Amino acid sequence: MLNRRDFLQQVPGIAGLILGSLSSLxxxxxxxxxxxxxxxxxxxxxxxxxxxxxxxxxxxxxxxxxxxxxxxxxxxxxxxxxxxxxxxxxxxxxxxxxxxxxxxxxxxxxxxxxxxxxxxxxxxxxxxxxxxxxxxxxxxxxxxxxxxxxxxxxxxxxxxxxxxxxxxxxxxxxxxxxxxxxxxxxxxxxxxxxxxxxxDLRDDAAADAFLKEHGLEPGKFLCAIPQYRFSPWWELPSKKQAPNEAKRAYNDKMKEQDNAPIREAIIQVVRQTPLKVLLVPENGTQVRIGKEMLYDPLPDDVKKKVVWRDHYWLTDEAVSTYIRSAGLFGLEMHSPIMCIAQGVPAIVCRFEEQTSKGAMWRDIGLNEWLFDMDTPSDVAKIVPAVLAMAKDPKAAKAKVAKAQKFVxxxxxxxxxxxxxxxx
Structure with missing residues (x-):
């Protein structure tokens, strides 16, 4: 039998159970x-x-x-x-x-x-x-x-x-x-x-260590991502895929057309703003592609302010890095998604081989940041859009906030x- 003091001590717990049951119903x-x-x-x-x-x-x-x-x-x-x-x-x-x-x-x-x-x-x-x-x-x-x-x-x-x-x-x-x-x-x-x-994954310690090692300060760099028309998964031992010669040939044919505008945007950001640029991979094949298509061809004066990430990473470190950036642009979809989710501006450049997923940028109200690499008029707008994002962060973040609200x-x-x- 409960005495009065024991009963009063247990009342909050009993009440919580009752309220929980009512809430469930x-x-x-x-x-x-x-x-x-x-x-x-x-x-x-x-x-x-x-x-x-x-x-x-x-x-x-x-x-x-x-x-x-x-x-x-x-x-x-x-x-x-x-x-x-x-x-x-x-x-x-x-x-x-x-x-x-x-x-x-x-x-x-x-x-x-x-x-x-x-x-x-x-x-x-x-x-x-x-x-x-x-x-x-x-x-x-x-x-x-x-x-x-x-x-x-x-x-x-x-x-x-x-x-x-x-x-x-x-x-x-x-x-x-x-x-x-x-x-x-x-x-x-x-x-x-x-x-x-x-x-909402995070690995702040890993992101901070990498940025410090490479002289990148929060808010003072943009991220850029390369890509081929088809990800060359056959290059990764874990995928256990034989090379697709038709896709490899098509990649070789299109890679300069697709990555040159991204490279030019990097050059103009470095030369026209105080920002540096970090080259990052969304998938494991893009570590090599980033060096080949974006970093190696850069002029020497630009290279000094560009960091090539030479190894793959996981989503938590990537998100922590994107949060510390001033924005992102490139030829991928999900890094931009993770950026927008965290209030970070992001520009998507796409091609038909990536399926219709790029249309979601239009669907969430970011059509001004969506560019088709097979449409010359779109390609011509990429560098101005990246520069506008870099030079007017307030306006860029306002676009992000509107998209976030809809999402x-x-x-x-x-x-x-x-x-x-x-x-």
Whole structure:
């Protein structure tokens, strides 16, 4: 039997339990439910890595009472340790036993952001074995990286899987329109920002050490990224790919056309502003490409103020570095995404071989910072745009803030749809 003092000491805890239960009921009893996040496609690209922590951050923020189990394709190369540090309570399931238990325990599967419907077979398995609902969160469709004749190809099963999802969110409007034209009839089909917009990983110590070693001061440098038409994955032993001679030949044909405007922007930034430039990779192949296409050809007076990062990094150090920069420009997509997420200006230069994902810059209101490398009038605007970003940071940050506001609104709305499907 409790005496009066013991009872009073326990009242706050009892009240908390009651309020928690009431809150759970009011929210549609989402609490204690578990879902599978199918994500983490590869580790040789900091942007692909970023999909997972981005979506996990959104789930943590908007559905804090939902248990999430991550089912990855690859979390090697230090990525697992990075994720566990930021999300210690998220189980990573890999063994057949862990996956089967998740199929039993979980009520929903969420396919994370990605270049296409990457986990098609796993969604099929989920449907066939459980009959439980699923959703698609921020993909490009069809997302085929190839020559013109390949880009509109897709697996017919994708149409059925997208149609039968509770929601199908596409990370660019071109993909959304393509899905509609090709027969996808999902009840909720809308634009949804790439999950990487929410990434908040950090490695401040590593970023600070690198910047100090190379004489780069916060706010006094821009970042620049090179790229070929097709990432030469065959150069990385971890990918275990034979060289694609057709793609290699096309890369050689187009690499100067594509990287020369980025190189010229670097030259003009160094000569017309006090800023330095840091050459960074978004994927492992771009370390070499950065030296070949951007650093080595620079005039000597410019080279003195340009730093080439000579090794690959992970997403946490990259984000910490971008936050300390005055902005970013180049031929990639996800580093700009991570910049905008942190309030840092970023310019995207793209080509058709990268799929339609670049259209998301237009979709979030940053069309003035989106340039097509196959459109001469666009190419002519790259250097002026980079210089304007460098010389007028206040105006640049105002553009970023407007885009951020729109992205956050869509994140909140889409997570609300997921919450309704769980309740």
């Amino acid at each position: 009011k929210a549609g009893n989402v609490a204690s439910k578990a879902i599978i996040l199918r994500s983490s496609w590869q580790t040789e690209n900091i942007g692909d890595i970023a999909h997972t922590p981005g979506v996990l951050t959104l789930l943590e923020k908007y559905l804090p009472d939902v248990q999430v189990r991550l089912w990855p394709s690859n979390v090697g190369n230090g990525v697992e340790e990075m994720l566990r540090k930021r999300f210690p309570n998220v189980p990573i399931i890999r063994t057949p036993e862990e996956i089967q238990k998740a199929f039993t325990d979980c009520v929903f599967m969420l396919h994370g952001s990605g270049p296409q419907l990457v986990a098609r077979k796993d969604i099929e398995r989920w449907v066939n074995e459980t009959g439980k609902p699923y959703g698609i969160y921020g993909i490009t469709f069809p997302g085929v990286y190839g020559f013109p004749e390949e880009r509109s190809k897709f697996n017919p099963i994708d149409i059925e899987l997208l149609t039968n999802a509770k929601f199908a969110y596409f990370r660019d409007s071109v993909s959304l329109e393509f899905a509609r034209k090709n027969g996808v009839k999902c009840p909720i089909m809308e634009f949804c920002p790439d999950g990487a917009f929410a990434v 956050e609104k869509r994140q909140r709305e889409t997570m609300g749809v997921l919450a309704k499907n769980l309740s």
